[in-house]
Ligand SMILES: Nc1nc2[nH]cnc2c(=O)[nH]1
């Protein structure tokens with residue numbers, strides 16, 4: 001591949017307004033505002049304006065006429081909050097007030113206000129009268145019927161570079177799909193900066209508008225455009241792990257590989273670039289070590305990447321045991337390793353910061369090793385169905401093997417950009433697994449069926465744990481960041497009826513999961529900052 005550094009520098013220079021992470025363009029497509037990120041902190045911006053009193057809805061930093069109105073004042077959110085603080089447990093916090101400080105951290109959670117007697121603002125002012133924050137805050141009243149707030153989704157496996165191929169390739173199985181569709185298109189993308197810019201902006205905007213506030217991305221083997229991708233994440237305000245694809249062995253499509261030296265140089269440049277890019281006071285984008293999968297890497301590359309991850313304390317992501325032919329070929333290419341997981345383990349690639357995508361055909365010995373090394377799995381049911389890979393026994397992994405499982409769209413093996421859609425698919429696939437048991441084996445059937453609470457957990461806290469942010473994201477708790485989405489059930493594909501406000505929350509949530517889509521996600525906050533606002 002050509003070295004594109006000069007190209008990219010020129011491209012970025014000529015589009016600097018689009019790329020600089022702290023410029024505030026906000027575009028408006030189909031009634032959806034993408035609110036460019038800016039600094040959270042007053043001291044970085046002279047002339048900062050903050051909101052003096054209750055302002056419902058639009059915060060000050062969206063005011064386009066005031067330059068640098070970037071400080072986010074202390075913010076109160078009042079409404080119904082729903083989350084899964086542990087596996088299988090759905091918790092509904094009714095009439096709840098959440099205070100979020102100017103750094104995006106949840107400062108307090110006060111539940112069960114009595115709507116008639118208690119005034120949440122009075123409560124806040126009274127409790128915080130000594131802190132100063134009560135003078136400058138904004139208040140979101142989110143108590144509309146059929147509205148609730150859930151944690152932002154974490155997509156733990158997505159190929160940004162494959163977005164143009166979504167929906168293409170039904171039933172072509174993995175190895176052919178890679179050779180015929182995926183490698184050529186990734187290769188072409190890396191070589192065209194203008195195309196790359198379009199694709200990368202669109203996938204970030206799309207996933208954000210589906211409620212994904214954090215994602216672990218694969219790009220291509222091209223480093224400069226991978227740095228560009230990180231810029232775009234910052235611009236749109238999504239947390240992201242940025243994975244330059246590493247592969248030095250591709251006999252089926254030799255145009256799309258690089259030698260070890262340029263791969264490792266690219267990784268080092270990416271790491272340095274991202275260190276510079278992040279704002280000084282927060283980390284929103286992080287590099288992630290990304291050997292594509294065992295088949296496209298030599299032992300030497302795997303070993304160098306394992307060392308790099310250890311030296312720089314980096315997360316790792318790769319694929320494992322997705323497809324039967326792939327597993328057979330791994331055994332041929334690495335005859336000294338008893339199984340697929342051991343190939344990675346031999347190179348120190350199985351750590352508590354490793355995300356393994358798919359895991360459809362894992363042997364019990366591999367499962368035990370993955371558990372022992374504390375890796376997480378990324379379950380990608382839409383992809384596993386679309387390219388006919390298989391059905392992963394996720395309930396077993398979660399409840400019997402005690403492995404952390406998260407969800408991945410796996411664009412474009414997967415046709416869903418939305419983790420909500422993947423959550424739905426995960427439940428449906430588990431029902432298909434259950435139907436393989438004889439009618440007499442009712443117990444076994446139940447043991448494989450995932451619940452809505454299981455799905456929501458994988459989509460949020462399971463995902464947060466997978467990327468190493470279990471203490472920071474994935475549920476509502478004091479000290480966590482406010483990454484959240486406001487759901488309005490009564491729009492898009494769903495019609496609600498006035499008398500249904502008495503439906504139990506578990507039914508309302510099931511309606512959202514099975515009938516809802518991105519149209520129901522009407523506001524998204526990442527790091528305490530409003531990043532999506534729909535009409
Ligand atoms: N689904 C999927 N599996 C892979 N295995 C190796 N590369 C890929 C990829 O791009 N997508």
Ligand SMILES: [Zn+2]
Nearest residue numbers: 157319357410
């Ligand atoms: Zn993948």
